[in-house]
Amino acid sequence: MTLGAPGRVGRTEVPRFARGPVGLVVAVQVAVLTALSGRYGFHRDELYFVAAGDHPAWGYVDQPPLTPLLARAVTAVFGDTPSGLRVAATLLGAATVVVAALAAREFGGGRGAQVLTAAATALSTYVVVVSHMLSTSSTDLLVWTAVGLFLLRLLRTDDARWWLAIGATVGVGLLNKWLILLLAAAVGVALLAVGPRRVLRGRWLVAGIGLALLVAAPTVVWQAAHGWPQLTVASGISGEDGMENRLMFVPHQVIYLSPVLVPVWIAGIVRLWREPGSRWLPLAYLVLCVEILALGGKPYYAVPLLLLLVAAGAEPSLRWLRERVAWRWAGPAAGVGVAMSLLVGLPVLPPERLAPVVAMNQEAGEQVGWPRFVDTVADAWRRIPVDQRGTAVIFARNYGQAGAIERYGPARGLPAPHSGHMSYADWGPPPDTMTGPVLLVGRFRADVPFTDCQAVARIDNGVGLDNDEQGTPVALCAQPRAPWSSLWPGLRHYY
Known part of the structure; x- marks a missing residue:
């Protein structure tokens, strides 16, 4: 042929x-x-x-x-x-x-x-x-x-x-x-x-x-x-x-x-x-x-x-x-x-032993440590007095953090997280009635619209892997400076 x-x-x-x-x-x-x-x-x-x-x-x-x-x-x-x-x-x-x-x-x-x-x-x-x-x-x-x-x-x-x-x-x-x-x-x-x-x-x-x-x-x-x-x-x-x-x-x-x-x-x-x-x-x-x-x-x-x-x-x-x-x-x-x-x-x-691989394929490192990540968030959440947790909010810096808390958090007693990152911002701010403490997960600017923020934890994946979340800070703030609905437009971000 x-x-x-x-x-x-x-x-x-x-x-x-x-x-x-x-x-x-x-x-x-x-x-x-x-x-x-x-x-x-x-x-x-x-x-x-x-x-x-x-x-x-x-x-x-x-x-x-x-x-x-x-x-x-x-x-x-x-x-x-x-x-x-x-x-x-x-x-x-x-x-x-x-x-x-x-x-x-x-x-x-x-x-x-x-x-x-x-x-x-x-x-x-x-x-x-x-x-x-x-x-x-x-x-x-x-x-x-x-x-x-x-x-x-x-x-x-x-x-x-x-x-x-x-x-x-x-x-x-x-x-x-x-x-x-x-x-x-x-x-x-x-x-x-x-x-x-x-x-x-x-x-x-x-x-x-x-x-x-x-x-x-x-x-x-x-x-x-x-x-x-x-x-x-x-x-x-x-x-x-x-x-x-x-x-x-x-x-x-x-x-x-x-x-x-x-x-x-x-x-x-x-x-x-x-x-x-x-x-x-x-x-x-x-x-x-x-x-x-x-x-x-x-x-x-x-x-x-x-x-x-x-x-x-x-x-x-x-x-x-x-x-x-x-x-x-x-x-x-x-x-x-x-x-x-x-x-x-x-x-x-x-x-x-993933460090050499992560140098060539960063995505491999982003698959490690999420349950332990949420464990650390849960430990920080338990610092909030029980009588204040009903009006407290978990606010994450990026969609990976929010997604992990949403996936693994319920088994650890955590409420649904909120974030201003990507489409998480479209899924709504917390109700304005949530006037209690704010648990910040991630690296934020110093001028965040929350009062009396204190670092309470730092993420450690337990295997010494330098991925994007290793060393991520967790901070506990007293409350938002204004109603969530008015703060929300300024909290939206894409990067």
Whole structure:
């Protein structure tokens, strides 16, 4: 069977999908992720997603509703535990592996290329991280990769109806995070610049755009009605981390998948650029990189296109290895890459030995110590006289702290916490009748609107791990200086 150029319009034949070997890769991936899913604990963002899911809405100040609603659904079915919540992340990761293997098939890759792509995807450091813990990136990775797959099928078959699948998927992506607009812009620029432009003509593209807008309409309306807070949050993140993101962009392109895979995705770029009908993908990756650098966005936004480039480079990489009998050194190199990915991305080490891992993956440290954190808060709460606790308030600095207290506090006799951070501010201030002591959790400015604040405790995770909450102060204040309803606008913050 002779195949046309990868991604070229009108090529209709593809190799058979390697269901068995790819299915085996997915089975091993799911087994490992499931076995390790509960070894540490909730990540701070996961605690926030669970809390947000308990306040269902078409939007939140910092994100659309999909991930919080997904968190609510899976915890209702599988239990309100890290393992139960992470079923969603595991399934999203497994689906991403299948989609990447199908993309390799679209590029004309046979069994070997499909299995290599599946294994490379499952074992890439970034994929391991977002398949272990639930985040908006877990969904984004699948959605962006699926958009790429559907574009490849559109170009291969010349069937413009695939724009409907692309539009629906982009709409789902907009319900999760608006970053997918960067992908849409990059692909559009690339197709206009190097073609094939014919796929941009006709009613099906318009229908696909309309479908995307229809799916995303509820969250867009919510954001408009609330003054577009998500744009405010995004601007603040760019202003705060933008320079660091730009400086680390190129190194992160090397390490987010694995340094071992760099030759594979470079082979994909070279292969596609040699074929006029396929140049859109490497150019889209370049345009996306420019967009990310210009906006000061996170370097991992480009990972889905890197996975597609790996899928394109799998076949020529295997051919190169066979021709040069390079398996002798490729095996050990791959072994080192796999070991690093698993060590950095999964809870393999005991928490007390996590310091080197946290230097590479800060998210690992944010899964350690939350029950002990709430124990310390509970000890501080018990300093409040019993007859004053009915009008006392726990006020947390950030959503991770508030989410942990909300999750673990009831078993320790704590009331529901309040916070001005992100959407916690929208879930309301305490009643104005709460005029008693205020337990402050977190680092606050000296001019907080509470009287007679005294430090009473400091967080210690018990394993000496320098994560974001290690050393966090807890202070007890006599009372608020004014009614909570009047203080609340000044207590809202996004960073």
